Amino acid sequence: METYQMFFPCSSSANYPNPNSTNTDHHHMGSSNVYTNNFDGRVDQTSDGLLRLRSKSKTENHVGSSSGEVLVHKDGHPHQQYYQQYYPSANASMNNIVVGADQSSVDPHRANNNYSEKKNKGEKKMKKPKYAFQTRSQVDVLDDGYRWRKYGQKAVKANKFPRSYYRCTYQGCNVKKQVQRLNKDEGIVVTTYEGTHTHPIDKPSDNFEHILSQMQIYTPY
DNA sequence: CGTGTTTGACCCGCGC
DNA sequence: GCGCGGGTCAAACACG
Numbered sequence: 001m002e003t004y005q006m007f008f009p010c011s012s013s014a015n016y017p018n019p020n021s022t023n024t025d026h027h028h029m030g031s032s033n034v035y036t037n038n039f040d041g042r043v044d045q046t047s048d049g050l051l052r053l054r055s056k057s058k059t060e061n062h063v064g065s066s067s068g069e070v071l072v073h074k075d076g077h078p079h080q081q082y083y084q085q086y087y088p089s090a091n092a093s094m095n096n097i098v099v100g101a102d103q104s105s106v107d108p109h110r111a112n113n114n115y116s117e118k119k120n121k122g123e124k125k126m127k128k129p130k131y132a133f134q135t136r137s138q139v140d141v142l143d144d145g146y147r148w149r150k151y152g153q154k155a156v157k158a159n160k161f162p163r164s165y166y167r168c169t170y171q172g173c174n175v176k177k178q179v180q181r182l183n184k185d186e187g188i189v190v191t192t193y194e195g196t197h198t199h200p201i202d203k204p205s206d207n208f209e210h211i212l213s214q215m216q217i218y219t220p221y
Numbered sequence: 222c223g224t225g226t227t228t229g230a231c232c233c234g235c236g237c
Numbered sequence: 238g239c240g241c242g243g244g245t246c247a248a249a250c251a252c253g
Contacts, residue, residue, distance in 0.1 A: 150226055152245060165244070169224085178244095 132192040145201040
């Protein structure tokens with residue numbers, strides 16, 4: 001197991017003093033367990049502090065299921081690795097999170113499709129990295145410091161909770177995210193980010209980026 | 222009035 | 238070809 005550069009001040013899942021006492025609000029989060037998987041072991045750290053994992057092929061990506069089950073599993077899949085990381089507080093009271101990056105993530109069928117970017121038939125479909133993590137939270141949408149505009153909501157098969165689609169509202173930034181509550185455990189919210197922000201975070205201070213940038217990543221290798 | 226949400230229609234890939 | 242499931246569009250709507 002190797003440890004990537006990200007630094008993490010808190011090594012256990014337990015209580016971490018909330019550095020952002022002013023932001024107590026609406027986000028009631030308990031501790032979170034986050035599992036990640038990736039497929040060929042590549043991990044990049046993006047400019048916005050997120051983890052980027054790449055997979056090579058579509059078939060390799062198929063880890064999650066279309067039935068809305070957890071797209072990241074702690075163990076079991078031969079292609080999976082997982083990283084576990086803890087960080088203090090995303091905003092209000094997020095205690096610890098495990099982050100998963102996954103290209104197939106929520107939708108194995110369209111994992112590599114960018115609806116708006118594949119208009120040119122002959123051209124290769126552009127791949128975008130996806131980062132997924134799950135958080136135990138009472139609220140669906142985490143305040144990660146960026147401004148998001150909801151552009152869709154769909155019912156997911158075999159899941160009683162709908163999936164919400166958000167786009168970053170910053171001009172020229174087409175980062176998307178999906179938010180979905182797990183059927184199995186409705187206390188868990190799965191957030192999937194797609195793309196990389198091309199701009200600084202909107203809300204400075206104790207933001208998600210900062211937290212992610214301080215995460216410690218472990219891999220089984 | 223600007224910004225964000227809702228929601229039905231539409232599009233697309235895939236499996237049969 | 239058709240139906241299904243998922244992702245996106247966009248008009249209408251809500252709100253500060």
